[in-house]
Amino acid sequence: MSIGHTLLGLLESGPRHGYDLKRAFDEKFGHDRPLHYGQVYSTMSRLLKNGLVEVDGIEAGEGPERKRYAITEAGVTDVQRWLATPEKPEPYLQSTLYTKVVLALLTHRDAAEILDTQRSEHLRMMRILTDRKRKGDLADQLICDHALFHLEADLRWLELTAARLGKLAEAVVR
Amino acid sequence: MTPAGALLAAHDLRKAYGPTNALDGAEFSIHPGEVVAVMGPSGSGKSTLLHCLAGIVPPDSGSILYNGHEMATMSDARRSALRRSEFGFVFQFGQLVPELTCVENVALPLRLNGTSRKEAERTALSWMERLEVDGLRGKRPGEISGGQGQRVAVARALVTNPRVLFADEPTGALDSLNGERVMELLTEAARSANAAVVLVTHEARVAAYSDREIVVRDGKSRDMERIV
Numbered sequence: 292m293s294i295g296h297t298l299l300g301l302l303e304s305g306p307r308h309g310y311d312l313k314r315a316f317d318e319k320f321g322h323d324r325p326l327h328y329g330q331v332y333s334t335m336s337r338l339l340k341n342g343l344v345e346v347d348g349i350e351a352g353e354g355p356e357r358k359r360y361a362i363t364e365a366g367v368t369d370v371q372r373w374l375a376t377p378e379k380p381e382p383y384l385q386s387t388l389y390t391k392v393v394l395a396l397l398t399h400r401d402a403a404e405i406l407d408t409q410r411s412e413h414l415r416m417m418r419i420l421t422d423r424k425r426k427g428d429l430a431d432q433l434i435c436d437h438a439l440f441h442l443e444a445d446l447r448w449l450e451l452t453a454a455r456l457g458k459l460a461e462a463v464v465r
Numbered sequence: 466m467t468p469a470g471a472l473l474a475a476h477d478l479r480k481a482y483g484p485t486n487a488l489d490g491a492e493f494s495i496h497p498g499e500v501v502a503v504m505g506p507s508g509s510g511k512s513t514l515l516h517c518l519a520g521i522v523p524p525d526s527g528s529i530l531y532n533g534h535e536m537a538t539m540s541d542a543r544r545s546a547l548r549r550s551e552f553g554f555v556f557q558f559g560q561l562v563p564e565l566t567c568v569e570n571v572a573l574p575l576r577l578n579g580t581s582r583k584e585a586e587r588t589a590l591s592w593m594e595r596l597e598v599d600g601l602r603g604k605r606p607g608e609i610s611g612g613q614g615q616r617v618a619v620a621r622a623l624v625t626n627p628r629v630l631f632a633d634e635p636t637g638a639l640d641s642l643n644g645e646r647v648m649e650l651l652t653e654a655a656r657s658a659n660a661a662v663v664l665v666t667h668e669a670r671v672a673a674y675s676d677r678e679i680v681v682r683d684g685k686s687r688d689m690e691r692i693v
Contacts, residue, residue: 407680407687407689410680410689411678411689413669414669414672414673414678414689417669417670417672417673418673418674418675420673421670421673421674425649439670439673442669443668443669443670446669447669450506453506453682454506
């Protein structure tokens with residue numbers, strides 16, 4: 292995820308202090324991985340240098356000075372460009388699992404066992420996500436759904452591969 | 466060997482249909498209040514396992530113990546009584562009687578057990594509330610959606626307070642959102658009633674509502690929890 296673009300986007304609704312930005316980010320997008328203050332301030336310095344934000348005011352406080360940042364016209368254009376650019380779909384062509392299955396077949400180990408164990412591990416994670424989804428709000432549900440659909444896709448691959456193990460074995464040991 | 470405390474346990478189940486071995490030494494066990502997913506590809510023997518466990522189809526050999534009693538030695542009448550009062554069933558579709566209203570459908574198992582109409586419909590409504598379909602009480606199955614129909618079917622399966630709920634692809638005919646809601650309500654209701662659920666599914670997202678899974682392949686079963 293582009294932290295810079297996300298912070299910029301959060302600034303579109305109005306100027307904010309670094310601390311407020313971190314809080315808004317964590318609340319909406321951080322979930323398991325909240326931002327460090329250092330990340331916020333280094334990102335804001337970069338955005339400032341690139342003219343995408345400007346300092347809207349400075350408050351003297353107990354700790355370090357509290358800068359209030361505002362997005363610039365160039366910043367709004369940058370967010371717009373980022374949102375309009377499609378993300379590159381992940382091709383998923385480098386699969387460790389595929390390598391493990393082929394290696395197992397080549398070395399005459401039990402490839403079905405590898406697939407079954409992996410399925411169980413995937414389902415374990417899916418149970419955790421399903422539970423979190425059940426207890427969470429709509430944002431949590433969307434995040435968990437994204438993960439669940441990807442895990443489900445892996446599982447479908449596991450099933451298909453399990454069904455094709457015989458043919459795969461013939462192909463790899465040839 | 467029966468796992469300690471199992472409510473329903475099967476050992477070395479075998480069942481052939483002609484030359485096809487639908488079950489080839491399958492094992493299974495479930496404890497009260499547990500949700501166990503039975504997974505596996507089409508034709509692997511999942512549904513045959515469920516039918517044998519529920520006493521719908523007799524296995525060719527092997528043992529099935531329900532509450533410590535061997536199912537094979539029970540009389541037909543006793544097995545029928547079990548299916549009527551201690552087992553509940555939810556299938557993929559086509560379960561509700563089209564001529565009856567939803568509340569009459571849910572009350573039906575109680576009526577067949579001799580409960581008065583008033584009492585049966587009162588209990589039926591309380592289950593319909595838990596499945597969030599009490600508003601459909603006067604509708605007939607033809608007037609409600611697939612997701613609603615499946616929730617009514619779950620209410621009907623649970624209305625007798627069964628000790629085991631057998632669910633065979635219960636969300637197979639539903640879209641993702643409706644399927645998930647049915648699974649949430651089904652597992653919540655079953656857990657609160659301490660009913661065990663045998664959940665046959667080929668969908669991982671449905672299996673994720675279970676406590677553990679058993680994988681059936683070529684008529685053989687693997688209990689993944691005991692392997693990993």
